[in-house]
Amino acid sequence: MAEVEIFSAEVCPYAQRTRLMLLEKGIEHSLTEIDLKNKPDWFAEVSPYSKVPVVRRGDDLVWESSVINEYLEELYPHPPLMPKDPGRRALARIWIDFANVKLLPTWYRVFLEQDKARRAELAARLTEYFRFMEFEGFRKASQGGPFWMGKQVGLVDLCYYPWFERLPALEHYRGIGLPEDCTQLAAWIRRMASRESVKACAQDAAFYIQGYSHYADGTEDGVTARDMRAGTG
Ligand SMILES: N[C@@H](CCC(=O)N[C@@H](CS)C(=O)NCC(=O)O)C(=O)O
Numbered sequence: 001m002a003e004v005e006i007f008s009a010e011v012c013p014y015a016q017r018t019r020l021m022l023l024e025k026g027i028e029h030s031l032t033e034i035d036l037k038n039k040p041d042w043f044a045e046v047s048p049y050s051k052v053p054v055v056r057r058g059d060d061l062v063w064e065s066s067v068i069n070e071y072l073e074e075l076y077p078h079p080p081l082m083p084k085d086p087g088r089r090a091l092a093r094i095w096i097d098f099a100n101v102k103l104l105p106t107w108y109r110v111f112l113e114q115d116k117a118r119r120a121e122l123a124a125r126l127t128e129y130f131r132f133m134e135f136e137g138f139r140k141a142s143q144g145g146p147f148w149m150g151k152q153v154g155l156v157d158l159c160y161y162p163w164f165e166r167l168p169a170l171e172h173y174r175g176i177g178l179p180e181d182c183t184q185l186a187a188w189i190r191r192m193a194s195r196e197s198v199k200a201c202a203q204d205a206a207f208y209i210q211g212y213s214h215y216a217d218g219t220e221d222g223v224t225a226r227d228m229r230a231g232t233g
Pocket of ligand 1: 009011012013014015036050051052053063064065066221222223224225233
């Protein structure tokens, strides 16, 4: 029996963050797929927020993808996916926080918002965030390296990439793409897409376009959509 167990869902970008982490580290694990539209009764016992991902290891039950990935980084330090220097570690955490607190709530609200004027405001904010990531984030933090924190792939790359695999759904439903001047982010997406870990759990555009249809027509009523609408996601 594998030491680490992940409760996951194929559609879920947060779970993909942790699946990428397990693959990049080569951590042996077992995966239990949760049908988010029909969660088993026992799921409440392992997931206090009723969300994936959750990781179980011995007596440890850990949820929240960013917390899980740092937990795994501490337990399995090789290969290191965080910089050594405290200042650079802090910078990595700032960008992970930016994803969680700014980018992703706006991303989901652009899908969920049915009012066109409010949606246009959110779309403008999302585009501004993409540029901020390119010019204040990637270009500075990477110090000329191919990945977010430099030479090696790291936690920040794994934290953002799943949403960039889903960009075709954003373009399809909301006509929003990566701005043309975000050239380094565009190259980083291609670089990430060619990694073995990414290929091992990638899905195509059609899968995501189908997966986001209920977000786009406003009928999605899962815990995540409710949290994002309420500003608590
Ligand atoms: N902040 C959480 C978010 C996890 C999350 O929202 N997962 C979604 C799937 S992508 C989920 O399980 N939602 C349950 C539901 O919608 O009912 C994390 O980082 O792990």
